[in-house]
Structures are given as C-alpha cells and as structure tokens.
Amino acid sequence: MSLIEITEVRKSFGSNEVLKGINLDVQPGEVIAIIGKSGSGKSTLLRCINGLEMISGGSISVAGAQLLDDQLHLKTLRLKVGMIFQQFNLFPHLTVGGNVILSQTVVKKTARPVAEAMARKMLDRVGLAQKFDAYPDELSGGQQQRVAIARALAMEPIALLCDEITSALDPELVAEVLAVVRELANEGMTLLMVTHEMKFARDVCSRVVFMHQGRVHEIGPPGDVFPIRRLRS
Amino acid sequence: MTEFTLWDILRNLLLATRWTILLSLVSFVGGGLVGLLLLFLRISSRKAVRVFARCYIELFQGTPLLMQLFIAFFGLGLFGIDVPAWLAAGLALILWTAAFLAEIWRGCVEAITKGQWEASASLGMGRLQQMRYVILPQAMKIAVPPTVGFSVQVVKGTALTSIIGFVELSKAGTVVTNATFQPFTVYGLVALIYFALCWPLSKSSQMLERKLNVAHRNH
Numbered sequence: 001m002s003l004i005e006i007t008e009v010r011k012s013f014g015s016n017e018v019l020k021g022i023n024l025d026v027q028p029g030e031v032i033a034i035i036g037k038s039g040s041g042k043s044t045l046l047r048c049i050n051g052l053e054m055i056s057g058g059s060i061s062v063a064g065a066q067l068l069d070d071q072l073h074l075k076t077l078r079l080k081v082g083m084i085f086q087q088f089n090l091f092p093h094l095t096v097g098g099n100v101i102l103s104q105t106v107v108k109k110t111a112r113p114v115a116e117a118m119a120r121k122m123l124d125r126v127g128l129a130q131k132f133d134a135y136p137d138e139l140s141g142g143q144q145q146r147v148a149i150a151r152a153l154a155m156e157p158i159a160l161l162c163d164e165i166t167s168a169l170d171p172e173l174v175a176e177v178l179a180v181v182r183e184l185a186n187e188g189m190t191l192l193m194v195t196h197e198m199k200f201a202r203d204v205c206s207r208v209v210f211m212h213q214g215r216v217h218e219i220g221p222p223g224d225v226f227p228i229r230r231l232r233s
Numbered sequence: 234m235t236e237f238t239l240w241d242i243l244r245n246l247l248l249a250t251r252w253t254i255l256l257s258l259v260s261f262v263g264g265g266l267v268g269l270l271l272l273f274l275r276i277s278s279r280k281a282v283r284v285f286a287r288c289y290i291e292l293f294q295g296t297p298l299l300m301q302l303f304i305a306f307f308g309l310g311l312f313g314i315d316v317p318a319w320l321a322a323g324l325a326l327i328l329w330t331a332a333f334l335a336e337i338w339r340g341c342v343e344a345i346t347k348g349q350w351e352a353s354a355s356l357g358m359g360r361l362q363q364m365r366y367v368i369l370p371q372a373m374k375i376a377v378p379p380t381v382g383f384s385v386q387v388v389k390g391t392a393l394t395s396i397i398g399f400v401e402l403s404k405a406g407t408v409v410t411n412a413t414f415q416p417f418t419v420y421g422l423v424a425l426i427y428f429a430l431c432w433p434l435s436k437s438s439q440m441l442e443r444k445l446n447v448a449h450r451n452h
C-alpha cells in the first residue's frame with residue numbers, strides 16, 4: 001500500500017479550476033520533486049495534502065488518514081504529514097527552543113521535559129543546538145528554515161511537504177538547508193518537495209512530477225523527466 | 234448663607250471622583266472580558282456567529298452612548314425591571330466598551346500574517362490553540378497602545394451617566410454648582426480632575442506606541 005494516495009484530486013478557487021484530476025501514489029521513503037511553471041498548481045497540491053486547502057473532488061490519504069473537513073480528521077492527518085514553508089513562518093514571540101516545543105506540548109500533550117529533550121535533539125539534527133535560546137529574528141534565513149524543519153520533525157511526521165523552502169534565501173544560504181533535506185532523505189524520510197533546484201532534484205529525488213496547467217504532465221525518475229541537456233540550459 | 238471654601242468644593246468633587254474611577258474600571262475590565270468573547274465570535278469559522286458579532290459591534294458603534302444609557306435605564310423599566318442608575322450605567326458602558334475593544338483587537342489579530350495561522354495549523358493545532366499560543370500573544374503586543382488609548386474614551390464616557398442620575402464627577406459638579414453658585418470654579422476643577430485622569434493614560438499610550446516602534450524585535 002502506498003503511503004500517500006492522491007486520487008483524482010480536483011481543486012477550484014471559484015470558477016478557476018487549479019487542479020484537474022491529480023493522481024499520485026507515493027511509497028514510503030520516496031523523495032518526490034514537483035516542478036512546473038508558476039501557476040501550474042504545485043503549491044495548491046501540497047497545501048491540499050495536509051488540509052490547508054480543502055479539495056473539491058477526489059480523495060487524499062496519508063498512511064490511512066483521510067483528508068476530511070473536520071478538526072479531528074485534520075489533526076490526525078497533520079500529525080502524519082508536516083509542512084515547511086517558503087517564508088519559514090517561525091513564531092517570532094518564542095525562542096527557537098519554544099518554537100520546537102510548543103506544538104509537542106499543545107497538540108500531543110507531551111510533558112515539557114520530554115518535549116524539551118526532543119527539541120534539543122531535533123535542533124542538533126539540523127545543526128542548531130547552540131541556538132536553543134535565540135529568537136528567530138536573531139538568526140539568518142537559512143538558520144530559520146532549519147529551525148522550521150526541526151519544528152516539523154519534532155512532531156515525528158511520516159512525511160514532509162516542502163514548498164520552495166529555499167526560494168526566500170540568499171544564494172549562499174541555500175546549501176545549508178538543502179544539506180539538511182538531503183540528510184533527511186538519506187535517513188528514509190518521505191519527502192514531497194516543490195523546488196527549482198534542478199540539480200538537487202536530480203541527485204536526491206526518486207521521482208520527479210512535472211505539473212502543467214493543473215495536471216501531472218509527466219512523472220518518472222529524474223533522468224527521464226529532464227534529460228541532461230535540458231538541465232544544462 | 235454658608236461660605237464654601239475652595240477646599241470644600243474640591244473635597245466634594247474628589248469624593249465623587251472615586252465613583253468615576255470605579256465606573257471606569259468596571260467598564261474597562263468588564264468591557265474587556267465581553268470584548269474578548271466578541272472578538273472570538275467575530276473571527277469564528279462559522280458565518281452566522283461572525284455576522285451576529287458584526288451586527289452587535291455596528292449597533293453599539295453606530296448609536297450614541299447616551300441612547301444606550303437611556304435604553305438600559307428606561308427601557309428595562311418598561312418591562313417592570315427596576316434598574317438602579319449604577320447598574321444601568323455599568324451595563325451600558327460595559328457593552329459599549331466591549332464593542333469598541335473587540336473591533337480594535339480584531340484589527341490587531343488580522344495584522345498577524347496568514348503564515349502564522351498556516352504554520353500552527355500544519356503542526357496540528359486547533360483554532361483555539363492557535364489563538365491562545367500563537368496569534369493572541371503577538372496580537373496583544375500591538376493591541377496595548379490603542380487599548381490604553383481607548384481607556385480615555387471610557388473615562389470620558391462615564392460623564393454621560395450623570396444624565397441618568399448616577400453621581401460621579403460630572404453629576405457632583407452640577408450638585409456643587411447648585412449649592413455654591415460658582416459654576417466657573419466648579420466646572421473648571423471638574424475639567425482639571427478629568428484631565429488628571431485622562432492625560433496619563435493618553436500619554437502612556439503614546440509612549441507605548443513609540444516604544445513598540447523602536448523595538449523592532451518581536452519579543
């Protein structure tokens with residue numbers, strides 16, 4: 001059975017149909033890159049998978065958790081699949097440690113010492129253990145994004161959705177974030193990422209999904225979807 | 234005829250000032266609590282609830298406070314409920330304050346970026362948890378200056394309750410004037426006392442706002 005099952009998913013904003021019947025099955029441990037032109041529906045697809053947008057048709061399930069429009073189902077789904085955003089979206093009023101602890105104690109009711117230990121472990125994993133007491137605005141963009149990854153990981157999701165997570169970063173900070181993602185991929189995390197980093201996609205991803213006008217135009221191993229000559233240009 | 238010294242006048246006015254302060258505090262605290270409830274209704278995920286809260290707010294913002302006082306005082310009397318002036322005054326001011334605070338705070342909540350809602354939702358938080366742990370702590374910080382600023386309006390609003398017979402500073406001014414025939418002195422003092430109450434509030438609101446602008450740090 002696939003880990004993520006996306007079946008005939010449709011999504012409209014008003015009369016604008018953005019997803020026109022998407023089918024995609026993701027196996028555990030797969031790393032999938034989603035590429036395509038601006039407006040082709042990449043972000044919308046990711047946002048549907050964890051219920052930030054409600055779908056107009058079809059079905060989505062992650063490890064048996066169905067996407068349904070009620071708080072209980074949404075929470076179950078979101079505990080299985082975390083999301084990293086382009087703009088980091090750290091909580092500015094909390095320290096780095098506080099950011100990683102909060103949802104554990106609030107959503108999972110984890111005892112604070114346990115949550116704190118988990119936070120330290122995850123921050124260590126992204127190489128930021130020493131920033132535990134810093135505030136987000138004292139960090140570089142790359143560091144903030146790594147905290148966001150630690151925050152998502154602390155919830156122990158089965159899969160992670162990454163929407164252009166390096167696009168808001170200065171070029172010299174992209175590598176440190178990609179290194180963390182590469183590490184996650186090596187450890188067997190299931191990843192769905194919208195990215196413009198073609199080299200990274202080719203090196204790390206098991207499959208590439210090429211979206212065009214709300215449909216999956218092409219899907220397959222990186223070598224098939226973008227042959228070397230297209231990559232060079 | 235008895236001679237009234239300035240001290241006699243001032244003493245009587247200051248005694249009444251206690252009631253102005255008490256009524257202001259009750260209105261502000263009570264209005265704050267009701268306002269918080271209204272805020273939650275106003276940004277509820279259910280449309281009917283949102284519409285109800287919006288109607289409430291627009292009704293109380295769109296009618297003079299004086300009318301609201303009259304309705305609380307005389308209106309309830311029509312149903313055979315005998316409302317003492319202090320109760321009508323407190324009730325009307327609480328409901329009026331709540332409408333304005335809810336609207337001020339809604340603006341502050343909406344100033345928090347959508348990303349904060351999305352990040353907290355994606356971590357599995359429910360709506361109330363998002364409000365409590367993520368949105369309100371940030372919104373409250375920017376809400377402090379306008380909220381303190383509005384407290385000035387509440388203090389001045391209490392003056393209207395003299396019309397339905399609640400004896401606070403303004404009413405005391407009228408009473409003392411009738412006894413002393415020194416309206417200029419009396420109302421001059423009344424104005425000074427109001428100023429002494431309001432000025433620190435508006436000044437601290439300005440200072441808080443400046444401090445908030447200087448501290449671009451979010452903590």
Ligand SMILES: Nc1ncnc2c1ncn2[C@@H]1O[C@H](COP(=O)(O)OP(=O)(O)OP(=O)(O)O)[C@@H](O)[C@H]1O
Binds near residue numbers: 018037039
């Ligand atoms: N909340 C929304 N309301 C209305 N229309 C929306 C909304 N979100 C997205 N859209 C529309 O859906 C279409 C697809 O948007 P989406 O963000 O999924 O594209 P994308 O592939 O991620 O593009 P980009 O590469 O620019 O991020 C666009 O036409 C966009 O205008």
Ligand SMILES: [Mg+2]
Binds near residue numbers: 044
């Ligand atoms: Mg996008």
